[in-house]
Amino acid sequence: MMPRLATQFDAGLASDVVNFIFEGDNFSATRPLFAGKCLAKVEIQGPKPHFVSVRPNALGMPESPAGGSAEAAEASVDAGNIRAAIKEIIASASEKADLTEANIIISGGRAMKNSENFSILHECAEVIGATVGASRAAVDSGYASPDMQVGQTGKTVSPSLYIACGISGAIQHLAGMRTSKVIVAINSDPDAPIFTKADYGIVGDLFKIVPILTEELKKIQG
Ligand SMILES: Cc1cc2nc3c(=O)[nH]c(=O)nc-3n(C[C@H](O)[C@H](O)[C@H](O)COP(=O)(O)OP(=O)(O)OC[C@H]3O[C@@H](n4cnc5c(N)ncnc54)[C@H](O)[C@@H]3O)c2cc1C
Numbered sequence: 001m002m003p004r005l006a007t008q009f010d011a012g013l014a015s016d017v018v019n020f021i022f023e024g025d026n027f028s029a030t031r032p033l034f035a036g037k038c039l040a041k042v043e044i045q046g047p048k049p050h051f052v053s054v055r056p057n058a059l060g061m062p063e064s065p066a067g068g069s070a071e072a073a074e075a076s077v078d079a080g081n082i083r084a085a086i087k088e089i090i091a092s093a094s095e096k097a098d099l100t101e102a103n104i105i106i107s108g109g110r111a112m113k114n115s116e117n118f119s120i121l122h123e124c125a126e127v128i129g130a131t132v133g134a135s136r137a138a139v140d141s142g143y144a145s146p147d148m149q150v151g152q153t154g155k156t157v158s159p160s161l162y163i164a165c166g167i168s169g170a171i172q173h174l175a176g177m178r179t180s181k182v183i184v185a186i187n188s189d190p191d192a193p194i195f196t197k198a199d200y201g202i203v204g205d206l207f208k209i210v211p212i213l214t215e216e217l218k219k220i221q222g
Pocket of ligand 1: 108109110134135136137138149150152153154155165166167168169170171172173176187188189192204206207
């Protein structure tokens with residue numbers, strides 16, 4: 001929608017930005033490129049409107065000091081010009097928040113070994129209100145469904161807490177979750193690259209650690 005609108009208004013578009021500032025009419029923003037390996041500064045010149053799409057969860061939601069007000073404007077649209085219409089909005093089958101909206105994500109990698117073992121992640125997720133994600137290796141191996149994939153060719157997420165279980169930390173996985181506010185990694189290999197990005201690391205067998213974590217979190221919640 002945004003590129004189409006920008007074209008209609010003959011205006012500039014900055015997509016997938018992770019922050020931005022306005023100085024008068026001038027707009028500049030930061031946009032990750034090459035799976036987050038570098039950041040580009042993009043500017044839109046000329047008068048407003050400017051069109052901007054922000055990476056989900058990249059910007060915090062500030063407390064609103066007071067209820068605002070908005071002026072409603074009427075748009076006159078010739079029905080004959082409308083070429084696309086929303087026919088139906090289908091709610092997600094899952095009651096869990098979509099990965100891109102989730103505040104907490106617990107993800108499993110190839111180390112999960114099969115789809116049944118993902119149940120230990122679901123149990124933990126149940127306690128902390130998390131959504132379960134997966135690496136591409138887990139998805140390609142059939143342990144998790146494609147809509148659970150986090151990464152360059154999966155979903156880009158930015159939760160408050162990301163718990164990576166048995167995920168090595170390949171650049172393509174990091175591309176999708178490196179902007180998470182707090183990253184916890186559980187991996188049996190102390191040299192796994194994920195530890196270089198993790199705020200907290202646990203070296204050990206996830207099949208022992210995750211159930212203990214779930215029990216401890218239950219106690220805290222209880
Ligand atoms: C073009 C392209 C796009 C890609 N897009 C994506 C993407 O979107 N998302 C993505 O995730 N990947 C993507 N990949 C794949 C990526 O390169 C890696 O292959 C993948 O992320 C590896 O997944 P993994 O970490 O689960 O598996 P592995 O790399 O095999 O890592 C498994 C980890 O589990 C640890 N481990 C093993 N047993 C245990 C245990 N019992 N307890 C704890 N730890 C254990 C191991 O030490 C290891 O670090 C892409 C690759 C390409 C080329």
